[in-house]
Amino acid sequence: xxRKKKQNAFYAQSGGVTAVINASACGLIETARxxxxxxxxxxxxxxxxxxxxxxxxxxxxxxxxxxxxxxKFTPSGAFGSCRYKLKSIEENxxxxxxxxxxxxxxxxxxFFYNGGGDSMDxxxxxxxxxxxMGYPITCVGIPKTVDNDLPITDNCPGFGSVAKYxxxxxxxxxxxxxxxxxxxxxxxxxxxxxxxAGWIAAAGGLAAENEGDAPHIILFPEIAFNQEKFLKxxxxxxxxxxxxxxxxxxxxxxxxxxxxxxxxxxxxxGHKQLGGVAPVVAQMVKDKLGYKYHWAVADYLQRxxxxxxxxxxxxxxxxxxxxxxxxxxxxKNAVMxxxxxxxxxxxxxxxxxAKLADVANVEKMMPRxxxxxxxxHITDICRDYLQPLIKGESYPPYKDGLPQYVTLKNEAVAKxxxxxxxx
Amino acid sequence: xxRKKKQNAFYAQSGGVTAVINASACGLIETARxxxxxxxxxxxxxxxxxxxxxxxxxxxxxxxxxxxxxxKFTPSGAFGSCRYKLKSIEENxxxxxxxxxxxxxxxxxxFFYNGGGDSMDxxxxxxxxxxxMGYPITCVGIPKTVDNDLPITDNCPGFGSVAKYxxxxxxxxxxxxxxxxxxxxxxxxxxxxxxxAGWIAAAGGLAAENEGDAPHIILFPEIAFNQEKFLKxxxxxxxxxxxxxxxxxxxxxxxxxxxxxxxxxxxxxGHKQLGGVAPVVAQMVKDKLGYKYHWAVADYLQRxxxxxxxxxxxxxxxxxxxxxxxxxxxxKNAVMxxxxxxxxxxxxxxxxxAKLADVANVEKMMPRxxxxxxxxHITDICRDYLQPLIKGESYPPYKDGLPQYVTLKNEAVAKxxxxxxxx
Numbered sequence: 017x018x019r020k021k022k023q024n025a026f027y028a029q030s031g032g033v034t035a036v037i038n039a040s041a042c043g044l045i046e047t048a049r050x051x052x053x054x055x056x057x058x059x060x061x062x063x064x065x066x067x068x069x070x071x072x073x074x075x076x077x078x079x080x081x082x083x084x085x086x087x088k089f090t091p092s093g094a095f096g097s098c099r100y101k102l103k104s105i106e107e108n109x110x111x112x113x114x115x116x117x118x119x120x121x122x123x124x125x126x127f128f129y130n131g132g133g134d135s136m137d138x139x140x141x142x143x144x145x146x147x148x149m150g151y152p153i154t155c156v157g158i159p160k161t162v163d164n165d166l167p168i169t170d171n172c173p174g175f176g177s178v179a180k181y182x183x184x185x186x187x188x189x190x191x192x193x194x195x196x197x198x199x200x201x202x203x204x205x206x207x208x209x210x211x212x213a214g215w216i217a218a219a220g221g222l223a224a225e226n227e228g229d230a231p232h233i234i235l236f237p238e239i240a241f242n243q244e245k246f247l248k249x250x251x252x253x254x255x256x257x258x259x260x261x262x263x264x265x266x267x268x269x270x271x272x273x274x275x276x277x278x279x280x281x282x283x284x285x286g287h288k289q290l291g292g293v294a295p296v297v298a299q300m301v302k303d304k305l306g307y308k309y310h311w312a313v314a315d316y317l318q319r320x321x322x323x324x325x326x327x328x329x330x331x332x333x334x335x336x337x338x339x340x341x342x343x344x345x346x347x348k349n350a351v352m353x354x355x356x357x358x359x360x361x362x363x364x365x366x367x368x369x370a371k372l373a374d375v376a377n378v379e380k381m382m383p384r385x386x387x388x389x390x391x392x393h394i395t396d397i398c399r400d401y402l403q404p405l406i407k408g409e410s411y412p413p414y415k416d417g418l419p420q421y422v423t424l425k426n427e428a429v430a431k432x433x434x435x436x437x438x439x
Numbered sequence: 440x441x442r443k444k445k446q447n448a449f450y451a452q453s454g455g456v457t458a459v460i461n462a463s464a465c466g467l468i469e470t471a472r473x474x475x476x477x478x479x480x481x482x483x484x485x486x487x488x489x490x491x492x493x494x495x496x497x498x499x500x501x502x503x504x505x506x507x508x509x510x511k512f513t514p515s516g517a518f519g520s521c522r523y524k525l526k527s528i529e530e531n532x533x534x535x536x537x538x539x540x541x542x543x544x545x546x547x548x549x550f551f552y553n554g555g556g557d558s559m560d561x562x563x564x565x566x567x568x569x570x571x572m573g574y575p576i577t578c579v580g581i582p583k584t585v586d587n588d589l590p591i592t593d594n595c596p597g598f599g600s601v602a603k604y605x606x607x608x609x610x611x612x613x614x615x616x617x618x619x620x621x622x623x624x625x626x627x628x629x630x631x632x633x634x635x636a637g638w639i640a641a642a643g644g645l646a647a648e649n650e651g652d653a654p655h656i657i658l659f660p661e662i663a664f665n666q667e668k669f670l671k672x673x674x675x676x677x678x679x680x681x682x683x684x685x686x687x688x689x690x691x692x693x694x695x696x697x698x699x700x701x702x703x704x705x706x707x708x709g710h711k712q713l714g715g716v717a718p719v720v721a722q723m724v725k726d727k728l729g730y731k732y733h734w735a736v737a738d739y740l741q742r743x744x745x746x747x748x749x750x751x752x753x754x755x756x757x758x759x760x761x762x763x764x765x766x767x768x769x770x771k772n773a774v775m776x777x778x779x780x781x782x783x784x785x786x787x788x789x790x791x792x793a794k795l796a797d798v799a800n801v802e803k804m805m806p807r808x809x810x811x812x813x814x815x816h817i818t819d820i821c822r823d824y825l826q827p828l829i830k831g832e833s834y835p836p837y838k839d840g841l842p843q844y845v846t847l848k849n850e851a852v853a854k855x856x857x858x859x860x861x862x
Contacts, residue, residue: 063621092614188743191515198486315735320611406840417829
């Protein structure tokens with residue numbers, strides 16, 4: 017479907033942002049600027065797809081080469097992101113008609129959508145607009161999610177950097193606790209993201225390279241929490257190593273599916289205390305074993321930590337943005353570039369291609385053989401998979417001790433439509 | 440009191456560890472090795488002063504040059520630390536007699552104590568053993584505390600790196616929240632250390648260089664918490680910038696001294712929930728203003744974060760260890776090296792000297808003019824003071840994506856005493 021006419025492109029960031037989603041934006045914009053014969057301007061949606069629906073477009077051509085290059089070092093979503101999933105055409109035809117109205121008004125012939133599973137579903141629906149609504153558009157998805165749960169691609173940009181943050185942090189905290197355990201804290205609990213899958217928690221396991229290294233215990237969403245087994249393991253660990261460092265996934269749950277985080281705490285007003293599985297686990301240890309504890313909740317710090325991003329992750333994120341443009345100008349529609357792990361001894365990867373139809377709404381769970389038999393740690397197979405993804409340091413530039421992240425001008429494209437659309 | 444005879448040295452780490460206390464150990468041991476005419480072996484106390492009392496000494500001469508050099512890059516206390524304050528000689532003479540017994544048995548003539556205010560008090564008591572108990576010893580304190588509350592010295596090794604971690608983290612999280620605020624989290628709360636003084640919380644303020652930058656609000660222990668004023672400010676901030684990023688000190692308290700963290704929450708068993716001012720503040724915002732929130736508790740991650748240590752801090756920590764040895768071999772007793780800020784336009788510093796008697800048990804509070812008039816941010820004077828302390832990046836070496844921190848052999852010195860001492 018390679019067209020003769022030069023058309024504009026629309027790019028949007030979708031869902032939870034990461035340390036490297038802007039690196040994908042950087043790859044996409046820099047590459048699009050090299051294809052001026054086919055792609056006119058790249059318009060970004062302000063706050064994701066909402067920007068398209070509300071005709072709130074950002075003209076990225078107004079950004080300097082330097083500013084765009086700076087995106088490679090800047091965490092978060094530079095154009096704004098949102099959690100908003102398009103319904104099916106049958107359910108909400110008005111949304112699709114509106115998209116076409118905006119695309120037509122701004123001569124948009126390319127649609128790039130940077131996100132996770134839900135977003136690839138949206139991208140897939142948009143890719144079908146030619147067939148379903150007679151509007152020809154070239155649509156390419158760009159994978160992004162800290163949850164690492166997209167299918168087909170070996171891993172997802174955004175995950176490697178969270179993984180690195182978590183592994184580095186639990187190693188550092190482990191050293192800290194070990195040195196004070198004689199008279200102070202004996203149990204340390206660090207809570208990490210991952211409501212459905214334990215990929216991020218698993219990454220913490222990389223820090224434990226030798227017996228006795230932190231973390232000693234990982235609590236996965238995949239393994240039903242068994243308090244008795246857990247406490248026994250904590251106690252054994254403290255007795256053997258002097259302390260116990262625990263990584264717990266926010267999605268850790270009992271056999272009946274109740275999240276540990278939801279199990280009990282109420283505040284002074286009787287409201288259920290929201291979030292925070294780490295304090296729950298820590299308190300449990302204190303109540304049953306009596307050990308002094310500390311806990312940390314990394315929350316957004318982990319997915320925003322561009323200062324300790326994985327070089328592999330940054331390169332892959334950039335490459336996905338670049339590949340998306342190359343796919344599009346080659347006339348490919350309804351696809352997503354993927355990361356393909358090569359069968360080399362030393363880790364290497366190349367770019368593959370997946371159909372959006374095969375990616376949309378499929379969650380890749382962590383295989384059971386990535387988790388040790390007792391359910392409290394990772395296996396060597398898991399380690400071999402994860403390790404290359406955190407490899408390399410890609411430091412941002414600093415000034416006066418602080419990383420110099422860019423904030424774009426984000427100039428709005430003049431509206432052409434008289435109609436308004438409220439999401 | 441420069442002696443003719445060569446004697447061994449005792450070194451101990453005390454109190455909460457930091458990202459750079461091992462850099463002081465590195466400076467001390469490397470420098471001691473250059474003064475073999477005066478200092479024999481450097482024995483480290485296993486788990487701090489407890490190691491001296493229990494005659495559990497570590498022979499640092501068994502560590503390779505490479506391992507000792509690696510301490511400069513390794514967070515935590517490599518020999519173990521403890522929270523243990525010696526009582527006065529009147530109250531517990533037995534402890535001092537035991538120290539002398541151990542020092543005599545191992546020919547220890549130098550005592551180096553690396554810690555904060557309490558530790559400088561202990562060091563001061565030890566420095567008086569010649570006078571009070573007739574045992575000649577040269578005692579030098581080495582400043583260390585993330586709390587930055589030692590007097591006389593311009594700042595304390597350990598603080599600059601926490602400060603950098605906090606400023607970098609809130610900047611990154613701020614970018615994250617800003618990009619999602621349209622449809623998601625509008626208020627983000629990050630809890631940092633500092634039960635008595637707001638130095639660490641203040642450091643978060645460095646991230647806000649322009650209007651609208653995170654953090655928008657800092658809650659200091661020095662400023663009585665006023666819920667009404669606070670909520671008004673949060674609301675204004677969300678309305679103006681789209682979101683609000685808050686740094687809260689664990690020591691934030693109401694006018695009557697009640698910690699916010701202690702104000703209310705009980706778990707399912709009716710126990711008071713320990714720690715966690717961030718969720719309390721976040722819940723308050725949710726209850727009163729209805730904004731979606733997230734919160735993070737950095738806890739030990741902040742003081743162990745060697746991966747993002749301040750170069751200034753690392754250099755000063757090393758220099759303090761080095762200076763301590765130089766003071767000792769010059770025959771100085773009952774002193775502590777200090778960091779002296781020079782009156783140059785561009786930040787520079789040199790090494791000064793304080794009497795332990797003047798340092799012991801004195802807490803340096805944050806001046807009121809470091810906090811803005813409304814009590815929610817830092818002033819330019821504060822910024823000028825803090826900024827140089829986070830300057831420069833001192834990255835540890837990495838392998839396979841993880842920082843390569845050293846674990847010492849920590850070989851025990853053969854015990855010479857038949858007597859045991861239980862702390």
